[in-house]
Amino acid sequence: MRRPLGADLVTALWKSLPSAVVPGTVDAEPLSGGAVNDVWRLSQADGTTYVLKGSLDAPPDLFPLEAAGLRALHERAGIRTPRVFEVSAHHLLMETLRPRPDTDAFWEAAGRSFATLHTVRGEHFGWDTDGWLGLLPQENGPTADGHEFFAERRLRRYLREPKARRALSPADLAGLERICERLPQLVPAAPSVLNHGDLWRGNLVADAAGEPVFIDPAVCWLWAESDLSMIYCCDPPPDRFFHAYEEISPLADGWRDRMPLLHLREHLSVLAHFGAYGDTVARVRDVVRTFS
Structure with a gap:
């Protein structure tokens, strides 16, 4: 079973990432996630936001395989999937998206x-x-x-x-x-x-x-x-x-x-x-x- 990413853990995970956007992070808001990981919206001082999907206990290939699946859907079929900025054994860093409008x-x-x-x-x-x-x-x-x-x-x-x-x-x-x-x-x-x-x-x-x-x-x-x-x-x-x-x-x-x-x-x-x-x-x- 997963270990939830509390504020201290998400901070530790975020600081471990190699991205250039790390220093500007000022807020982490939890979003609804799944059975395997937690999802957070990370905000920077300039208003830029990212979605961080992470787990410290996930199988090491889980996030790389998810990123590869997103890429396959987009590249092979041309359908819209989230832009992935970073991927590791512990996280996916993606663009922020919106709830579906149900129209x-x-x-x-x-x-x-x-x-x-x-x-x-x-x-x-x-x-x-x-x-x-x-x-x-x-x-x-x-x-x-x-x-x-x-x-x-x-x-x-x-x-x-x-x-x-x-x-x-x-x-x-x-x-x-x-x-x-x-x-x-x-x-x-x-x-x-x-x-x-x-x-x-x-x-x-x-x-x-x-x-x-x-x-x-x-x-x-x-x-x-x-x-x-x-x-x-x-x-x-x-x-x-x-x-x-x-x-x-x-x-x-x-x-x-x-x-x-x-x-x-x-x-x-x-x-x-x-x-x-x-x-x-x-x-x-x-x-x-x-x-x-």
Whole structure:
């Protein structure tokens, strides 16, 4: 579990950075962060601000891999991601962004940007390195078979975690195994495309012009529908988002019906991190009843 960055620790971390902006820092304001790290807005006397995302206990490759994922999204698909000024084993220093405006125009622009991401095709499923999803490694070993990849790297991968196994019954595990075996009948074959990997509302913010900016990726090459399932199943945006998405990248018939199945990855990740958290086990059982 992370060690929170109190004011003394964030000061120590900040002073350790090699950046030329260090001497001018006059204030550090905590922002909402995630399960792995803390996030602060750092202000200078001249009004310049930066976002510092840091952890003294993070795996040494976590922030470098996040920076590489942000760069991949921007360079390969042209979508807007935060500018990274510095990266180390303990921190990311990035530009300051704004909360998303939650307007129709914003969600339409976000839908089109997300669809543009999914027009970038991969040669295989996976990625050239493993990554991180929360506190646990995201296994990205490449394969030519999307169904095999999703079963092994996105479902069975979490069934090996002790907390997930303790939360699920033998009947649950058997049902999940049946789903893994039946994936080719449940999910139509589709190409591998560039995935953000963790896109929910909280990972969409805005720039000064109000345009969408994508943060906190867990990139890989996988199906477009698997990427879409996260934002569809976690407090979904208005339908304008999905309509705008389909202007760029039309979806296969029945895609909405498959969203709960593909969202199993997120439910199993939650169980692997936190055990029987909230209604997660009940949600897994609903999916098993429907699809196994």
